[in-house]
Amino acid sequence: MIRVESLNKVFGPQPDEALRLLAEGRSKDEIREATGDVIGVQDVSFELKPGEFxxxxxxxxxxxxxxxxxxNRLIAPTSGRVLLQTDDGEVDVAQAGPRELRRLRQEHLAMVFQRFGLLPHRSVRDNVAYGLEVQRVGHAERVRRADETLEMVGLGGWGDMLPSALSGGMQQRVGLARALATGAKVLLMDEPFSALDPLIKMQMQEEMIRLQRQLGRTIIFITHDLDEALRLGDRIAIMDDGRFVQVGAPEKIVTEPRTPYVADFVAHADPTGVITAGTVAVPPEHQRVDELRREPGSRVLAHRTQADVEIEVADDGRVLGMRADGAGAELVPIDTLLAEEAPTSRYRDRAAVVHADRTLRTLLAARNVCNLPVLVVDDEERLIGLVTEREIIHAIIEKRGHNGDTNGVTA
Ligand SMILES: Nc1ncnc2c1ncn2[C@@H]1O[C@H](COP(=O)(O)OP(=O)(O)OP(=O)(O)O)[C@@H](O)[C@H]1O
Ligand SMILES: [Mg+2]
Known part of the structure; x- marks a missing residue:
């Protein structure tokens, strides 16, 4: 979809000399002293899948x-490639001629700016249609697509207003609509929500998640706000001194920061929306065979620390039943439990079943409505492990999962 290879940007008089010194391993400060150059970006490479955030x-x-x-070559890179997949094959934005560059910006790369960047004397509708006008789309079609996109971002009916009549949050919706209306497959967003009030910002984030699901655009999104990054990103890259120091899924960044810089970044992150059930679940252990009252085709597993909890698992790993203190417990999917009107009415004899990709927050909710350990299962409903308060608290304090392997059940 989009692939960036060994991208470098040097600001200053001697970029080639600066790159040579960089290759020798000299620091940004040393290079500035030696050549007067500032390293903006150094040796950044990454590849995004279609629809990735x-x-x-x-x-x-x-x-x-x-x-x-x-x-998008608002700045010319000093070296490296920016490869875009287009209908005519792969194109290097860094090498494109003026006409091709214009076409790429119109059809493939749309930008959303922090300060909205709207044209003040054009109506909201004409701002959104601007990119289409540049693409020489006819008037009726422009209006239709602009209004449709405004509807999509929750601004249906505002098309005739001037941007100055809109609040900051609404203006940024217009900025977003303008980028979406072009049909560009890649959206570049530079701190688009950082000028907004916290509440409006949260709404915009939710909106962004919804639009992303609906439209499947590929998004490169810059932010200072860790919670925003964790909420939105499929993957997060942490930059330091022009370089990517770590790239990974939000959960990995929080639980396994690779450098002290990244660790500082995530030190205050709220892990409850990031760390998943699959990471904290502890595999149960096999009971001694002579104690089992087992049927053919299944086996009984015991909880590691709560000796009175037994789980019967089919040979294919699916959970058949659970017993606590010798009495059968009801197994209920977490979403069913959370949808109940009086959730604490039967706290005692039920256990919640939670999918491995749900977060700590869901586990906390599960423990709030049932006293028995939460059962964590995979896509095929096979048991991965169990979670009690102990694992949840450990994960919140240490920001990591348990140390065992999560496949212990079937081993
Ligand atoms: N036009 C320029 N000329 C010289 N140096 C520049 C120029 N633009 C950026 N730089 C330098 O490049 C480095 C990276 O700047 P950049 O604006 O990309 O940082 P940023 O991560 O976006 O920061 P912020 O979070 O404040 O927006 C900085 O050291 C900056 O001083
Ligand atoms: Mg910036």
């Missing part, structure tokens, strides 16, 4: 905007 984070000056601007 890729978030870039880093301290001020770490090179986020420079990288984004090199991708």
């Amino acid at each position: 890729f978030v870039i984070m880093g301290l001020s000056g770490s090179g986020k905007s420079t990288l984004l601007r090199c991708i």
Whole structure:
């Protein structure tokens, strides 16, 4: 979809010399002293799948905007390639001639800016239609698509207003609509929500998640806000001094920060929306065979620390039943439990079943409505492990899962 290869950007008089020194392993500061050059981006490579939501984070000056601007060539990269998949095959944005570059920006790369960047004397509708006008789409079709996109971002009926009549959050919706209306497959967003109030920002994030599911655009999104990154990103890249120091799924970034810089970044992250049930679940253990009252085709497993909890599992790994203190317990999918009107009415003899990709927050909710350990299952409903308060608290404090292997059940 989009692939960036060994991208470098040097600001200053001697970029080639700066790149040579960089290759020798000299630091950004040393290079600035020797050549007067500032390293904006150094040796960044990544590849995105269609529909991926890729978030870039880093301290001020770490090179986020420079990288984004090199991708659509608002800034010319010093070296490296930015490859886009188009109908005519793969195109390098860094090498494109003026006409091709214009076409790429119109049809493939749309940008959403922090300060909205709307044209003040054009109506909201004409702002949204602007990209289409540049693409020479006819008037009636422009209006139709602009209104349709405004509807999509919750601004149906606002098309005739001037941007100044809209609040900041609404103006950013217009900015978003303008980018979406072009049909561009890749959206580049540079801190699009950072100028908004916290509540509006949260609404925009939810909106973004919804639109992303609906439209499947590929998004490169820059933010300073870790919670925003964790909420939105399929993957997050952390930038330091122009480089990617770690790239990975939100859960990995939080639970396995690779450098002290990344660890500092995630130190205050709320792990409950990020760490998954599959990570914290502890596999149960086999009972001694002579104790089993087993049927052919299944086996009984015991809880590691709560000796009175037994689980009967079919040979294919699916859970057949659970016993606590010798009495049968009811197994209920978590969403069924949470949908109940009086959720605490039968706290005692039920256990929640939670899918492995649900988060700690869901596990907390599950423990709030049932006293028995939560059963964590995979896509095929096979048991991965169990979760009690112990695992939840450990994960919140340590920001990591248990240390065992999660496949212990079938081993
Ligand atoms: N036009 C320029 N000329 C010289 N140096 C520049 C230029 N633009 C950016 N830089 C330098 O490149 C580095 C990266 O800047 P950039 O604006 O990309 O950072 P950023 O991560 O987007 O920061 P912020 O979070 O504050 O927006 C900084 O050291 C900056 O001083
Ligand atoms: Mg910036």
